[in-house]
Amino acid sequence: MEAITVTSIDEVIENIGRYQDVIRQDRQILGRAAMVWSWYAVKDRSSGAWKFAPSKFIGYRNASAKDYLAKSGFRGDLDGRVTERVLSEWFVVPDQGSRLERELKEALRAFLAGFAKAPGARARISVLKENVPIASGASAGMDDLLGRISSDPEICGGRPCIKGTRMRVADIVEAIAHGAQRQELLSDFDYLTAEDIAAALLYAARATEHRCVRTG
Numbered sequence: 333m334e335a336i337t338v339t340s341i342d343e344v345i346e347n348i349g350r351y352q353d354v355i356r357q358d359r360q361i362l363g364r365a366a367m368v369w370s371w372y373a374v375k376d377r378s379s380g381a382w383k384f385a386p387s388k389f390i391g392y393r394n395a396s397a398k399d400y401l402a403k404s405g406f407r408g409d410l411d412g413r414v415t416e417r418v419l420s421e422w423f424v425v426p427d428q429g430s431r432l433e434r435e436l437k438e439a440l441r442a443f444l445a446g447f448a449k450a451p452g453a454r455a456r457i458s459v460l461k462e463n464v465p466i467a468s469g470a471s472a473g474m475d476d477l478l479g480r481i482s483s484d485p486e487i488c489g490g491r492p493c494i495k496g497t498r499m500r501v502a503d504i505v506e507a508i509a510h511g512a513q514r515q516e517l518l519s520d521f522d523y524l525t526a527e528d529i530a531a532a533l534l535y536a537a538r539a540t541e542h543r544c545v546r547t548g
């Protein structure tokens with residue numbers, strides 16, 4: 333039967349959690365870790381620790397050690413090109429040499445060192461787009477983001493909103509302050525984009541540079 337790729341980030345996160353279990357229980361899975369070149373990482377909400385798993389394991393529904401071992405080889409049915417394309421909806425490779433890339437590489441080394449293994453020389457790590465910070469030097473990009481914010485006296489009393497919506501900057505900032513994840517907001521409000529959320533946070537950050545802060 334043809335393997336079916338994941339359709340939501342929740343399935344991906346569930347698969348990553350499952351991989352954390354099987355790598356501890358299956359010596360064959362562990363043995364393949366050094367050969368993995370495409371790793372994916374998510375941050376555990378409770379501990380803040382990075383969790384890792386291979387593309388071919390997390391890119392298919394109901395991933396299992398049995399299927400991964402049987403089908404992920406050179407002639408196997410699990411295709412890394414397919415999973416890479418699917419996972420690119422939620423993940424991105426951090427800029428080379430960035431602090432995030434260094435943090436991820438060190439965390440992956442520490443993770444595999446716990447099993448007396450090390451990542452392969454070609455290993456690459458992708459991370460959720462929401463975990464990648466906006467480059468501080470990208471002033472043009474920041475201007476584009478701020479262009480997503482509007483203040484219309486006819487909408488929400490002129491309070492700053494995402495352009496074309498009634499979603500206030502204050503609503504987004506408050507939700508994140510109370511622990512909401514960006515992906516949750518994107519799921520709950522399908523008219524929002526990741527750039528809209530970044531724009532709201534940037535606007536709020538810029539507002540604190542002024543004596544009068546008005547987001548709500």
